Amino acid sequence: MKTLLINRNFKYMWKSQFLSILNERFRELVIPLIVLGLTSSPLVTALVALSQQAGTILFAIPIGTWVENKHKVRVAATCHFLYGVSIFTLAFLLATKNVNAVMIAFLLFVMGILALISRTAFTSMIPGIAGRENLLKAHTNMEAADAIATVIGPALGGILLAKTGSVWTLLICAVLSLSSAWLIAFIHHEKNDTKVERGDSPKNNRNAFLGRALDGMKILINNPQQLISIAVMCILGFTTIFITLTIIFYAQMTLALSEGLIGFLLSSAGVGNIAGIILINKFKNKNWVTLTCFLMIISGTGILMMTVTNTFIMMCLGMAIFDCALSMAFIVQGAVHQGITPDEFLTRVRSSTYVIGGLVSMLGTFLAGAIPELFTGKTALIIGALILLIPAFIILRFGKYGVKLSKVEPIPKNKIV
Secondary structure (H helix, E strand, O other): OHHHHOOHHHHHHHHHHHHHHHHHHHHHHHHHHHHHHHHOOHHHHHHHHHHHHHHHHHHHHHHHHHHOOOOHHHHHHHHHHHHHHHHHHHHHHHHOOOOOHHHHHHHHHHHHHHHHHHHHHHHHHHHHHHOHHHHHHHHHHHHHHHHHHHHHHHHHHHHHHHHHOHHHHHHHHHHHHHHHHHHHOOOOOOOOOOOOOOOOOHHHHHHHHHHHHHHHHHHHHOOHHHHHHHHHHHHHHHHHHHHHHHHHHHHHHHOOOOHHHHHHHHHHHHHHHHHHHHHHHHHOOOEHHHHHHHHHHHHHHHHHHHHOOOOHHHHHHHHHHHHHHHHHHHHHHHHHHHHOOOHHHHHHHHHHHHHHHHHHHHHHHHHHHHHHHHOOHHHHHHHHHHHHHHHHHHHHHHHHHOOEHHHOOOOOHHHOO
């Protein structure tokens, strides 16, 4: 981490990422509680949250291909700025009491598209700025930003929400987004001017665009390493969304916890996240497939711990174990996914993963609302644990396709297209 943060550009990326995630941790708590207060329905709350992922499904692949030939720093900074404006708009509507679930859903849809564009541009800069030889360290550092924000974000967000109300909390979120845009603007990315080959006429340009967009999806299914990586990404993405939202519903509706205690419960995940960051370097010489499965099993065990107790401290411990292993699995998956993908395919492959990830996130969001409404929050937590445990034991059988985490290299172009 120390070595990478000496790099001026990566330092700005890290700070921007930290503020962006802190913003996200505030909103993960505030917006569901706002909608739940308006509707009194976990299912409706989940359906409103779904709107933020809808843009990913519709636009991720063309956006990923479009971003390839754009100045990625400008794109990311502009989208963060507009994201902040959108949050200001939501705060204004709440302050004037002119808001309902439909209006919140529309704003979340716009914000989801802006977040998609900025993430695509931002993530594709990491190999060029940090260096491919430092991908594991880079993703560990980015996960550290996530961990620190997760420790302080939900607890601070819960306190702000309880003491100042939703409007002021959202205004702080908007300021964080604008600050993130300001930091990105200082990044100098030497590969911004890299151009992807185009056709010599508008028709050929369209055909070339479509061809490049489809290449991203083909790469994900043309070799077992990518298939395993994308399967793991789907499981981790689903679980993160599903468990976070389920815990909010379970804590408020079943355990009747205050906003502050719900925030502290979610913040305990950040404690586990930090532990995972400290531990991950000890496993860099392990087979990445078997390591990922092992981490998924531990994470699922943490969820089960939360289902067998109503003691707040024990729930915090289960949350910490869950996110400790989950954060390590995210680091491994992110480093491997970028490590095996050649530079020229990074944005289009990333956009394809956003489509797939968006679908599973929408499913996770919907089920997080539907299952507690139809059954109980505890049932939802048990299902979340099984979604980690069962695939982990299945994927474990394919360990032969993995290599040491420190030895991951790009797959030759002739083997992926």
